[in-house]
Amino acid sequence: MLTRSLQRQNPETILQRYWGYPKFRANQADIITALVTRRDALVVMPTGGGKSICFQVPALLHPGLTIVISPLVALMEDQVQALQSRGIPAATLHYQMAKSDRRDTLWKLEQQRLKLLYISPETLLSQPVWQRLCQNDLRISSLVVDEAHCLSQWGDSFRPTYLRLGAVRSALLQHKPPGTKINLAAFTATGDLDVQRSICQGLQLQNPQVFTSSPYRPNLRLSVQYVFTPHQRQTKLKRFIQEQNGTSGIVYVRTRNESERLAAWLQTEGFAVAAYHAGLMTQARRTIEQQWLNDKLQFVICTNAFGLGVDKSDVRWICHFHAPLELSEYLQEIGRAGRDGKVANTLLLASEPTGLLDSSDRKRWRYFEQQAQKQQKQAIKLLVQLPKCGDVTEISRQFPKTDLALAILQQQGNLVWYNPFEFEIHSTQIKQDKAGRSMPNMPNYLRAKGCRWRFLLAAFGVEDLAASWFCGKCDRCQKHGDS
Template sequence: MDYDNQKWINIYHTFETIWGYKEFRPPQKEVIHCLLKAQDALIIMPTGGGKSICFQLPALLKKGLTLVISPLVALMENQVNDLKNKQLAVDLLHNEIPRQQRKQTLNKINKQQLRLLYLSPETLLSLPVWNLLIKPHIEINGLILDEAHCLVQWGETFRPSYSRLGAVRDALLKNKPTNQKIAIAAFTATADPKSQNIIKNSLQLKNPQIFSISPYRKNLNLAIKIAWTPRCRHHQLLNFIKQQQKQSGLVYIRSRKDSEKLSQWLQELNYKVAAYHAGLSPIQRREIEDKWLEDQLQFVVCTSAFGLGINKPDVRWIIHYQTPFLLSEYLQEIGRGGRDGKLAKTLTLISEPTGWLDPSDQKRNQYFLQQLQKNYQQAKHYFKQIPQQGNLINLKEEIPKIEIILSLLYRWKKLKWIDPFNYELTSNLSDLNISQISKKSQQESQQMKQYLMTRACRWQYILNAFGFIKEAKNFNCGHCDNCLRK
């Protein structure tokens, strides 16, 4: 590496002083070096692999401010509180922060007193925050996208602000001194080759270094079981939980209503459990997270809103009471087990393939696809009203769903962002084939279905799906249900 010895001595000294470690795990050192050299990067490392240190350490060593774009308040607070306990110059902004605290944080940014600032895409692109960050005197050295798979999974309709992040760097640099550089790095635990391309293109990464570590975790045992009826599903869930005794775990479910219903049933059976979903208030969510972390709750019945970045090392089991729509979601969620390197069991319950006895899995998938189709059709309905060039904020009153529509058009390569607020259509919208786009979504759901039905090693299937073709060749983990059956 082209850093001299003295610089690496300083890096190691900072690393040991703040975090207490003497050695980096692969590829932490290479990633840190890349970011210190202000190069763009895409980093794919398994859950619990030490991703956050890779961008926190360079941010503390460099002059100026590093912006960390993070999807969830719980995830931000978890990391920021940890860094504040180490007396570091770090803060966060989100819409749940009291006005006085927000004012103090904005003042710290203005006085350049921070090294790291955590915020969501929506907060970054809110006008009061944006108008402060573009001021020439505020030096910004890096833009980190944490949990970058959210850009792929949520960026089209659920969190459309993600689609505008690619225009952020150039818009910031226009207002800064000419010698200022801003590196962009995206971190995630799951990104197949297609998702990697979406991340690279959406963020407009420039010759990024790719660090891709195999998702295989030898301490995670994978198993799938057919639940022939809804009653059978309940029975298998209880059997599995009883086998884990009092150990900490998670039950994943796909809807708010189902999480409440299942949690109530389990509470009646005297389990220490709570339902967790995006419909809860921020205070309720924090309370459940804290109780789970402190083992006051044995497990949580949760939607995908739970667990992202929350560091609980001793999660011994994960059960999917209902299957995720995407394989990347599944891999994220099972990755929350066994972060301490010790054994963790996972089980996914599925309906029998015909759906005659229990059509619930098929209905959920159909509903998800129908919702996507509905969003696409609504977007098409407004196409004639969208001017060739425009400003997102000015159009909001005329077209309430303009942000989602522009996000979809960006993903479909029909639009470019001039800056995070102004766009230009790049081609005629009349040739847009909505049914073709819907077919692609259906193909993505097929990948999860194939995984559930495969008779081959489950880890081999995951390795192939995420582009680790060489590693997958003749691979048998020896501890998934299919390998054990053989």
């Protein structure tokens, strides 16, 4: 158990004591100051920028518990494991835990033996956990929402529970002693101005300090190559890997089956590689991570389940075997390369522009759009059957898609949450062109002329830099001298 004297130390002392770093990176100190002084904050910081320290250090300086709400089990487990290895009392709660581990964590929570609790939004709002968090004597100092862009997403990765998080703080305060203050901080690696507004509104941030960092990483060299056949896609992948001279890397694919197939093929070609995806057992994932971290595997063939929370500074290359659906996903994944500041190469393999010879990217995007539209139509149809107010837990037993229908209403300002469970519908009138997410913006990136970093800077709200940007290192700048 951490002593009270720790709370009187300054952030730099905490940083050096537990992480061994002599000083904070750019922006980290200002963010930590805001959180230590109990301000609400929105932090947009690129992958590899060290955002976790920005809320972990204040958690040690505050009395009570910091709750970190995160969407991915692998990310939570990795973060908690790293904290525990430093002697910091942290734990996680999620549905995949063994019952004995869950009981142990709940006991530590009740006994106030934790400084950080990592939890998924769905587990946070499960009744057994919520009731414990609402206990009058359980001191909660801060709420942190990680991967906060989930508030504005739609489609197969949409997490409607995120939209109920805005009512969590006020509901908890109703059960705490008068004068209790809980600050709220939202963190994301990518977010344009629209996403930032959605986060602030959805989480009900109170006069937040907003910290945004340019996504530009000068050591990342971006390149795109078009493919005309599935065989050519594999050939280009193999050639790119060979050009990296045995250095460490990551290959991203879109499906679990593809990760298994490609890994099996590349193993026969003599590469030290493994497939990684969320369908593997926890221990199998941990074994692969450790083998990669220790350079027993040169690279992994993985879905987006890999990389979050895995800290390896010398990743020299990233290859996207398939084009991601969204720029934000692409930016996060290439950001896992070159964290040591040295040059790292990235390659995105994309179907040829016409889609006549290789239509795989276009089919994938069309499938995504069709699924999103189907999801929206089902939810909108359900709206007329829902009561004007009620408890989402009870109503969901009768109507399984209730959370999606309510999410559409909330995104359009037609619904309010009195607490994370009880809602009231003000209107069921829906503008269908705004219900959900539009076509992915990756095709625009592939077609854009000029510097690739210029496009990314403009897409993520750094227009002042993008206007005359010339990285001089991407494939476009190298080939054409920009345009």
